[in-house]
Amino acid sequence: MPSVHFAPIFQRHLPVQSLEPQGRDLSECLYALFQTYPSLKHYLLDDQNRIRQHVAVFINNQALKSRTNWNIPLNDNDQIYIMQALSGG
């Protein structure tokens, strides 16, 4: 299963930890995360279910290009990094 890692700033607000959610693509992984951490959803997504403007998601070393298209297939050894975009600081 892919692994998800959170930037340390999340610990200021939510008790999230790295984990390996079930999911064959990024969309399934994100919704599995929201099952585990319900409060996380509104930290990552806006009211229209878009990834927030100042949140950055990387799959391995590639930044996610779209805030709405998450139908990106994942491999078991993929690493997903969720972090703050410096633009929002």
Add this chain to the structure above:
Amino acid sequence: MTTIWVSTRKGLLGFDDEGTLKETHFLGDPVVNCLPDPRDGRLYASLNLGHFGPKLRVREAGQAEWKELTTPQFPENEQDKASLVQIWTLVAGHPDRPGHLYAGCIPAGFFESTDGGNTWNLCTSLWEDARRKEWFGGGYDQAGIHSILVHPSNPNHLTIGISCGGVWISQDGGKTFEAAGKGLLATFMPPERQEDPNIQDPHCVSICHDYPEVVWVQHHCGVFRSTDGGRNFKTCAFEPYQFGFAVQAHPKDPNQAWFIPATKDECRVPVNRHLVVLHTGDGGKTYQLTDRGLPNSPSFDLVYRHGLAADSNGKRLVFGSTTGGLWFSSDGGHQWQNFSSHLPPIYAVTFAN
């Protein structure tokens, strides 16, 4: 014991009325405003985290821990694709309606909660009003609701201020609103539109608690006063102190109000860089300026629309500036005492007993 809550770019600060910093919460996080609810002792804080969006937290009376509440949320997949940018003002409902809260937001949605902020309902009649399409941002990219005033003796009577969308009144507890604010004048608009109530920019709206038919507006283009609950306004000739953001009506005297003027409108520093408090005691016919206890040297302190507050008697006042100055008065604004000049930019101040 009185606490003066100061919402800042770097946290929520609690001062006593002698100027001692007693409490610090959310250090490092932007706190837009807070609401000490006099009905149940709860303290609400509206945050706007740079990366993770607007958040709403609550602390129960006598407790130390904060709990996260749901924020107001705009409907999914609607035409505007709106998303909450900020809870610009959070207001307690009438004392007869415990648990009722009102949130004025950017974009300009009016939300009501009947359960202490656990769930929120958007006022769809206002949101879907075709006139909303003519509103525009005032200081932010999108229009927003910054003032919500609950009539002291009529829980269903609400007055709201929108930048830039005018003054609106509800007679049914926020289910529907009607445009008010006749007499406001937007000189920044083309001549044919300057009196249009729907495009006015009332920076802040404040009512006199004991005479709620008296409503004061610090408008983008001057100071206005209404004696019929905000339906009709007359201008107050305060030249050259017409511009500013904050207004505080005296809670007991309908003829008194305070303002912190600034230079209009591209400059936005105190007039002649001399920080003063403007007070009127005759319903806006004349004014007096006070600078006792305020800086003698050139000042760049701008006071935002929620940056001035009075206590329930109108004796104690406090204001905070964008350059981190905090001043307090215990004599109705005649003499000011500097509590600090080194705070983060201040968004809002309020008294809590």
